[in-house]
Amino acid sequence: MRALQSLALLLLLLVVPGTRALAQPTTAKPPVVKHDLAGREQCLMCHAAGKMEAVPDVPASHADRTNETCRWCHAADAAMQKMDPPAIPHALEGRDACLMCHKPGVMEAVPDAPADHQGRTDKACKLCHTPAPAPKQ
Numbered sequence: 001m002r003a004l005q006s007l008a009l010l011l012l013l014l015v016v017p018g019t020r021a022l023a024q025p026t027t028a029k030p031p032v033v034k035h036d037l038a039g040r041e042q043c044l045m046c047h048a049a050g051k052m053e054a055v056p057d058v059p060a061s062h063a064d065r066t067n068e069t070c071r072w073c074h075a076a077d078a079a080m081q082k083m084d085p086p087a088i089p090h091a092l093e094g095r096d097a098c099l100m101c102h103k104p105g106v107m108e109a110v111p112d113a114p115a116d117h118q119g120r121t122d123k124a125c126k127l128c129h130t131p132a133p134a135p136k137q
């Protein structure tokens with residue numbers, strides 16, 4: 001009986017954290033930059049991995065990100081700090097040119113990319129927008 005109880009406890013310990021992990025959002029909130037940004041536009045000059053010992057390195061997920069992108073996520077006033085980017089509700093096949101449809105004013109039936117998206121290119125969209133779990137058929 002004792003053995004059975006410990007087995008049950010062990011299973012519980014194994015299962016519960018796993019379930020919690022699944023329930024968590026897939027994307028973490030980007031940490032807000034706390035330092036002054038004046039004169040620090042070249043973020044990677046300091047934050048590139050291994051550059052400066054006293055500076056936190058960009059994580060491996062950041063491999064292709066350029067200096068222009070950093071504020072989109074890390075600025076205190078970035079939309080990313082307040083809300084989750086909407087998921088992509090449609091299939092992506094043949095739709096790599098996101099702005100062909102989402103550029104403001106181009107197609108009436110398509111939701112416009114918001115004004116703060118100025119300067120963002122097709123390559124960047126999927127940094128933040130990910131396909132909805134069950135795409136529409």
Ligand code: HEC
Nearest residue numbers: 031032033034035040041042043046054055056070071074
């Ligand atoms: C001159 C070097 C330098 C430049 C340029 C620089 N940073 Fe930093 N950054 C630092 C240092 C040092 C820290 C850690 C101490 C602090 O927060 O001030 C830091 C901290 C951060 C953190 C916080 C990390 C954490 O764990 O809280 C973020 C986010 C960040 N920087 C983003 C940026 C972005 C975005 C830019 C460009 C717009 C930038 N940094 C430009 C030196 C720099």
Ligand code: HEC
Nearest residue numbers: 028029030043047056057058059065066067069070073127
């Ligand atoms: C699409 C949003 C996004 C963009 C763009 C982005 N980051 Fe991040 N960044 C994150 C998220 C989310 C985390 C924390 C989770 C992780 O490790 O990926 C993070 C983590 C970091 C950290 C680590 C902070 C720590 O505490 O160790 C630094 C430094 C950083 N980013 C700097 C940058 C710089 C510099 C750029 C531009 C080259 C940049 N980020 C572009 C979302 C972003």
Ligand code: HEC
Nearest residue numbers: 086087088089090095096097098101109110111125126129
């Ligand atoms: C052929 C036109 C077209 C292309 C290309 C396209 N989309 Fe869409 N997108 C739409 C339409 C239409 C909708 C409205 C919802 C629906 O009908 O699926 C939409 C909806 C969205 C939404 C939801 C907006 C909201 O308000 O919830 C996001 C996010 C999105 N698309 C992102 C993207 C990204 C990222 C790409 C490129 C990888 C892309 N789209 C390429 C036509 C397009």
Ligand code: HEC
Nearest residue numbers: 072079080085098102111112113114120121122124125128
């Ligand atoms: C740094 C993260 C980030 C990037 C990169 C990004 N978006 Fe967004 N997007 C957001 C957030 C956050 C929102 C919701 C807040 C808002 O409306 O500003 C949003 C909203 C949208 C919406 C919904 C507008 C509405 O009225 O429902 C569309 C469409 C969209 N983005 C398309 C795009 C396209 C196309 C690209 C690439 C050119 C792109 N996004 C790049 C973060 C991002």
